[in-house]
Amino acid sequence: MSFGDTSAFQDGITTSSLNVKDRITVIGSGNWGSVAARLIAINTRTSPLFHDEVRIWVFEEILPSGEKLTNAINKYKENKKYLPGVNLGPNVVADPDIRSAVKDATMLVFVTPHQFIEGICKDLKGKIKPSVKGISLIKGMEVKESGVTLISNKIRKSLGIECSVLMGANIANEIAEEMFSEATVGYKGNKTIAQKWVQLFSTPYFSVTAVPDVEGVEICGTLKNVVAIAAGLVDGLGMGSNTKAAIMRIGLKEMRYLARLLFPTVNDTTFFESCGVADLITTCLGGRNRKVAEAFARNGGKLSFDELEAKMLNGQKLQGVSTARELSLLLNSKGWEDSFPLFTTVHAIATGKVPPTAIVEYSEHVPDELPPKSRKIYLSLQSGL
Numbered sequence: 011m012s013f014g015d016t017s018a019f020q021d022g023i024t025t026s027s028l029n030v031k032d033r034i035t036v037i038g039s040g041n042w043g044s045v046a047a048r049l050i051a052i053n054t055r056t057s058p059l060f061h062d063e064v065r066i067w068v069f070e071e072i073l074p075s076g077e078k079l080t081n082a083i084n085k086y087k088e089n090k091k092y093l094p095g096v097n098l099g100p101n102v103v104a105d106p107d108i109r110s111a112v113k114d115a116t117m118l119v120f121v122t123p124h125q126f127i128e129g130i131c132k133d134l135k136g137k138i139k140p141s142v143k144g145i146s147l148i149k150g151m152e153v154k155e156s157g158v159t160l161i162s163n164k165i166r167k168s169l170g171i172e173c174s175v176l177m178g179a180n181i182a183n184e185i186a187e188e189m190f191s192e193a194t195v196g197y198k199g200n201k202t203i204a205q206k207w208v209q210l211f212s213t214p215y216f217s218v219t220a221v222p223d224v225e226g227v228e229i230c231g232t233l234k235n236v237v238a239i240a241a242g243l244v245d246g247l248g249m250g251s252n253t254k255a256a257i258m259r260i261g262l263k264e265m266r267y268l269a270r271l272l273f274p275t276v277n278d279t280t281f282f283e284s285c286g287v288a289d290l291i292t293t294c295l296g297g298r299n300r301k302v303a304e305a306f307a308r309n310g311g312k313l314s315f316d317e318l319e320a321k322m323l324n325g326q327k328l329q330g331v332s333t334a335r336e337l338s339l340l341l342n343s344k345g346w347e348d349s350f351p352l353f354t355t356v357h358a359i360a361t362g363k364v365p366p367t368a369i370v371e372y373s374e375h376v377p378d379e380l381p382p383k384s385r386k387i388y389l390s391l392q393s394g395l
């Protein structure tokens with residue numbers, strides 16, 4: 011049975027075989043969170059596997075109209091701030107209280123900017139039954155002195171629940187407009203729950219496939235945001251398609267190399283799923299990281315990424331700049347900087363240590379093994395750092 015073929019699931023998972031209907035809560039109501047809730051709500055309205063209602067936890071804020079975002083979502087069935095003009099579905103119910111939002115949920119969908127997951131896990135610790143299943147749509151990671159923690163692993167460890175991931179070439183606004191897209195579920199061990207996630211998300215225009223490589227899927231989604239910053243910089247510098255293609259190729263190579271250093275079990279074939287090369291392409295062509303990086307380069311770095319994010323994204327958050335910072339901590343602590351010139355240069359540019367033009371001023375070489383520390387890889391940072 012093909013995992014992407016949802017019709018076949020009627021044989022695998024039925025209400026009679028499980029005998030319970032799952033209740034879904036989406037944790038996060040930004041741009042992608044709202045679209046994810048909309049996709050899920052389409053399926054819960056029709057599938058006997060799920061309760062009709064989809065709860066969505068909202069980080070409360072006041073709209074320019076003076077209304078609370080939560081009240082506005084419940085009244086208009088629309089997220090006027092993060093997904094204006096799109097009906098979320100009659101069965102989407104917003105709740106600003108995270109503990110009440112997850113009460114009775116059996117399946118939790120985590121979809122917030124990655125910097126907020128620590129606080130969310132603290133709020134939920136001890137409140138979630140171990141039988142609850144989680145899935146993370148969050149593209150990011152946590153780097154501390156103790157090492158790298160992927161967000162799904164943080165959720166697993168903090169809340170003591172199973173956690174899959176869903177990543178892919180998924181610019182949320184396009185999926186809201188029902189343009190055909192693909193996504194990849196990454197799972198560990200439990201195939202049955204992966205099938206259920208596929209069923210929860212799949213629609214005729216959203217084709218989901220599952221692979222047993224949770225780290226591979228998640229690290230692709232996380233690292234491509236840094237490559238998208240590099241792609242936006244070359245756009246802002248007025249360079250052409252060849253340059254951008256070169257950036258994407260080098261970025262993909264660094265993604266693969268780092269993925270294998272951190273998680274040796276990562277499967278090469280994962281890079282050919284939607285979460286890999288397809289997400290890299292769409293983000294470098296049409297994503298927010300690309301867009302803000304282009305503006306950064308056009309301004310010659312005079313406005314910071316934080317300033318541009320606030321000015322251009324109306325509350326939406328970039329993940330690429332913080333991921334570049336986290337990568338820099340990691341690469342520095344491991345002595346791996348020379349092997350990742352693109353990742354390293356993006357961080358140096360974002361922090362103003364070198365100008366945006368530095369993105370094309372290195373000679374690329376990514377060896378198969380860790381290189382000797384003395385190897386000089388790129389030109390710009392020899393003088394810049």
Ligand SMILES: NC(=O)c1ccc[n+]([C@@H]2O[C@H](COP(=O)([O-])OP(=O)(O)OC[C@H]3O[C@@H](n4cnc5c(N)ncnc54)[C@H](O)[C@@H]3O)[C@@H](O)[C@H]2O)c1
Nearest residue numbers: 039040041042043069121122123126148149181182326327
């Ligand atoms: N937007 C996309 O096209 C897209 C597609 C695929 C994956 N993703 C990933 O999904 C994740 C969520 O992205 P998004 O687009 O839904 O969000 P977003 O960029 O629209 O972020 C804004 C969200 O952050 C919330 N927020 C602000 N301050 C907060 C706080 N202190 N605590 C908790 N929440 C707070 C806001 O209320 C809002 O819901 C990210 O990891 C992103 O990379 C996004």
Ligand SMILES: O=P(O)(O)OC[C@H](O)CO
Nearest residue numbers: 178179180181297298299
């Ligand atoms: O808009 P971005 O750059 O955050 O990218 C959005 C998605 O991750 C694309 O799959």
